[in-house]
Amino acid sequence: MTFNIIWNKHKSYLINFIKTKINNEHIAEDILQEVSIKLVDNLKRKTEIKNYKTWLFQVARNTIADYYRKNNKHSELLINQPENNIESSACVCDLSGFVIQTYLPEKYSTPLYMSDIEQKPQQEIAEILNLSLTATKSRIQRGRKKLKELVSDCIDISYNNRGQVSDFQLKTSCELPQELKTEMERMNLLP
Numbered sequence: 001m002t003f004n005i006i007w008n009k010h011k012s013y014l015i016n017f018i019k020t021k022i023n024n025e026h027i028a029e030d031i032l033q034e035v036s037i038k039l040v041d042n043l044k045r046k047t048e049i050k051n052y053k054t055w056l057f058q059v060a061r062n063t064i065a066d067y068y069r070k071n072n073k074h075s076e077l078l079i080n081q082p083e084n085n086i087e088s089s090a091c092v093c094d095l096s097g098f099v100i101q102t103y104l105p106e107k108y109s110t111p112l113y114m115s116d117i118e119q120k121p122q123q124e125i126a127e128i129l130n131l132s133l134t135a136t137k138s139r140i141q142r143g144r145k146k147l148k149e150l151v152s153d154c155i156d157i158s159y160n161n162r163g164q165v166s167d168f169q170l171k172t173s174c175e176l177p178q179e180l181k182t183e184m185e186r187m188n189l190l191p
Helices: 003-021 025-045 052-080 083-103 106-117 122-129 133-154 178-186
Strands: 155-159 165-170
Touching: 003 025, 003 052, 025 052, 052 122, 083 106, 083 133, 106 122, 106 133, 122 133, 133 155
Parallel strands: none
Antiparallel strands: 155 165
């Protein structure tokens, strides 16, 4: 099935559903657009979706939850952290998402991205991907291991006393792919 056929069939139902959860029409339209992007991504990846209607409504619910979570976290960040840390946290998260989606096999990148970047519960990820919870947990752990190997080959990471990343330096011996260098430069993470 093509995007247009799927989208035209479900779009009006989705926007009505989103508007029942979001009081701002512009934000509701933004969320609808995010759902459409996720559909395009999944169609490109050729991920098997058994029931598009169920899948789209689940993605819409997740996107709405992400919106509320992000807004709550954002205000918490502004209160509890110095301004310069907010920007670097966002950059590291963006870069992590970029690396996960670009350099890990799709089998691991999708569940890992949903878990660690989108902050979805593992049970929810299992349902979205039509996997068992055990298989989902396994793929997330293997994805983390592969990501750690990839990162440790090129980056020295410093941690604070709570185990959180406090700084990182690119190893001089590492040759990054041009695509990753470009993305890191765009985020001002390279000198």
